[in-house]
Amino acid sequence: xxxxxxxxxxxxxxxxxxxxxxxxxxxxxxxxxxxxxxxxxxxxxxxxxxxxxxxxxxxxxxxxxxxxxxxxxxxxxxxxxxxxxxxxxxxxxxxxxxxxxxxxxxxxxxxxxxxxxxxxxxxxxxxxxxxxxxxxxxxxxxxxxxxxxxxxxxxxxxxxxxxxxxxxxxxxxxxxxxxxxxxxxxxxx
Numbered sequence: 001x002x003x004x005x006x007x008x009x010x011x012x013x014x015x016x017x018x019x020x021x022x023x024x025x026x027x028x029x030x031x032x033x034x035x036x037x038x039x040x041x042x043x044x045x046x047x048x049x050x051x052x053x054x055x056x057x058x059x060x061x062x063x064x065x066x067x068x069x070x071x072x073x074x075x076x077x078x079x080x081x082x083x084x085x086x087x088x089x090x091x092x093x094x095x096x097x098x099x100x101x102x103x104x105x106x107x108x109x110x111x112x113x114x115x116x117x118x119x120x121x122x123x124x125x126x127x128x129x130x131x132x133x134x135x136x137x138x139x140x141x142x143x144x145x146x147x148x149x150x151x152x153x154x155x156x157x158x159x160x161x162x163x164x165x166x167x168x169x170x171x172x173x174x175x176x177x178x179x180x181x182x183x184x185x186x187x188x189x
Contacts, residue, residue, distance in 0.1 A: 006133055009132045009133075010027070010028050010109070010133065015027075017078055017081070019095075023082075026099055032129070035068040035127065035157075035158060036068065037125070039052070041072065041073075042120055043075070045087075048141070052145050053091060055147040056147045072096065073106055075102055075107055075120060122138065124145055165181075174187070175189050
């Protein structure tokens, strides 16, 4: 059984991303001091991927309001990301960095590389301002994700980070009651 990635620090990386009509360098240092969501996907110019990335593009302003940056990552190059951005109405909506990982280094660091294909699984990772992975979710490539659910998980992760000793129950939404783990709760929920 492999060790979990939860509560481990993001490993150092350096990559080129396509963002707002430019190629920009992105490193782990860019994550410092803010929440981040990494969205790994198999490849540009495919079928499920644009539906997911379009969904994340729609939620991006809400995530930005919370101080969260989104990074999409595939093993395509940043040049391919630009070409896809230019060719697809759905992908044109994307304002967040689209990281190219042609060597697969970042994809391997997050444990989502399909070695025999050179592609990433659908992996979603929520990273705290100190660079620690707080949520890791990996899907088979035939199963698309929901940006709305990722948004809720970011809200919950931020809440527990800001409220020491409290935890969020299933399907928790902001404003709802949380739990404070104690001996008194054991067997009573």
